Amino acid sequence: MAKREIVDRETSIMLDRVLEAIDLTGGYSITVNDTPAYVDAVSNVSFYARNNEVLGIAGESGCGKSTLLKILYGFTRAPLVVKKGKVVLRANEQSIDILAVKDRTSVWWKYISYIPQNSMNVLNPLQRIRDHFIETISTHMNVDRDEAYNIARDYVENVGLSKEVLNAYPHQLSGGMRQRIVIALALMLRPRVVLADEPTTAVDVVVQRGVLQMLLDKQRELKNTLIVVTHDMGVQAMVTNRILIMYAGKGVELGATNDTFENPLHPYTKALIESLPRIGDKTLRKGLAGHPPDLINPPPGCRFHPRCPYAMDVCRREEPPIIEIDKEKFVSCWLYVKR
Ligand code: SF4
Numbered sequence: 001m002a003k004r005e006i007v008d009r010e011t012s013i014m015l016d017r018v019l020e021a022i023d024l025t026g027g028y029s030i031t032v033n034d035t036p037a038y039v040d041a042v043s044n045v046s047f048y049a050r051n052n053e054v055l056g057i058a059g060e061s062g063c064g065k066s067t068l069l070k071i072l073y074g075f076t077r078a079p080l081v082v083k084k085g086k087v088v089l090r091a092n093e094q095s096i097d098i099l100a101v102k103d104r105t106s107v108w109w110k111y112i113s114y115i116p117q118n119s120m121n122v123l124n125p126l127q128r129i130r131d132h133f134i135e136t137i138s139t140h141m142n143v144d145r146d147e148a149y150n151i152a153r154d155y156v157e158n159v160g161l162s163k164e165v166l167n168a169y170p171h172q173l174s175g176g177m178r179q180r181i182v183i184a185l186a187l188m189l190r191p192r193v194v195l196a197d198e199p200t201t202a203v204d205v206v207v208q209r210g211v212l213q214m215l216l217d218k219q220r221e222l223k224n225t226l227i228v229v230t231h232d233m234g235v236q237a238m239v240t241n242r243i244l245i246m247y248a249g250k251g252v253e254l255g256a257t258n259d260t261f262e263n264p265l266h267p268y269t270k271a272l273i274e275s276l277p278r279i280g281d282k283t284l285r286k287g288l289a290g291h292p293p294d295l296i297n298p299p300p301g302c303r304f305h306p307r308c309p310y311a312m313d314v315c316r317r318e319e320p321p322i323i324e325i326d327k328e329k330f331v332s333c334w335l336y337v338k339r
Helices: 003-016 065-073 130-139 146-159 163-167 176-185 206-221 231-241 258-262 267-274 311-317
Strands: 018-031 035-050 056-057 080-091 094-098 111-114 194-195 224-227 242-247 252-257 322-326 329-332
Touching: 003 258, 018 065, 018 224, 035 065, 035 080, 035 224, 056 065, 056 231, 065 080, 065 111, 065 194, 065 224, 111 176, 111 258, 130 146, 130 163, 130 176, 146 163, 176 194, 194 206, 206 252, 224 231, 231 258, 242 258, 242 267, 252 258, 252 267, 258 267
Parallel strands: 035 252, 056 224, 056 242, 111 194, 194 224
Antiparallel strands: 018 035, 018 080, 080 094, 242 252, 252 329, 322 329
């Protein structure tokens, strides 16, 4: 291949990586018994999300997935601290180093948006829904209040909501409706990347499907990137193209979702998938024994070693490297290191 072609191919691969996390390390500064301490929530995590894909982030609660999402968004307020790493967002032919941007409101909503956990509670109870929309539109578009209202009305109808909801206060709407409003707000400015933290946990099972469908429909329409954090592996299987598995602040496996479910590599991923119920299979599913480690004082070596049935001496001493097993299939485990 001619040099020029190689350069062009590499450039297009990089541009396809709309969001790239490079060696992200962060956690919480807290106080334990009057002594300052640090909880290592996200440790040396690197991955990328492509244009026009749904990427899932999964793992037990407390594994750092929600903290990772906050760091990706640049929502880094105390007690959360980022110790090192970079988040690169590629949009509109620009490369934006999110953590280095001083005024992050210049990239939020327009290029990257965030649907927080329990997002229904982020709506101001004293404001009508229309004021939430008008505020967002007026901040990012040069329009007056009437025009902003017209844009909001057309938009809510476009996402399948009645324009009547604009006159309601948040408490007058059901939980599912409030969640849809928050999602609609997050997607309104057509961001290239949408981060959704447990978007369905606060709504009942019937509403869950509608909320997920709305997220997926908009992702397909905008051809943007949706990153979904959820511990619900059923949701992961249903909506994501690729999946990052996290354990105790570490990214332990990354690959295509189908392949990860059919052929999990990391012992933790295997345990996670083996514990899932299967249609027609009445045998008792095995849960994973033990507990995740204390992240104030994580174990040395592989953080999974106290619970891993395959743990070797090296696992207790040294952190496993990240290995590319196949094209875009990564795992961090000593079992796959040729020695
Ligand atoms: Fe288990 Fe060792 Fe692999 Fe960690 S590195 S998952 S302890 S085999």
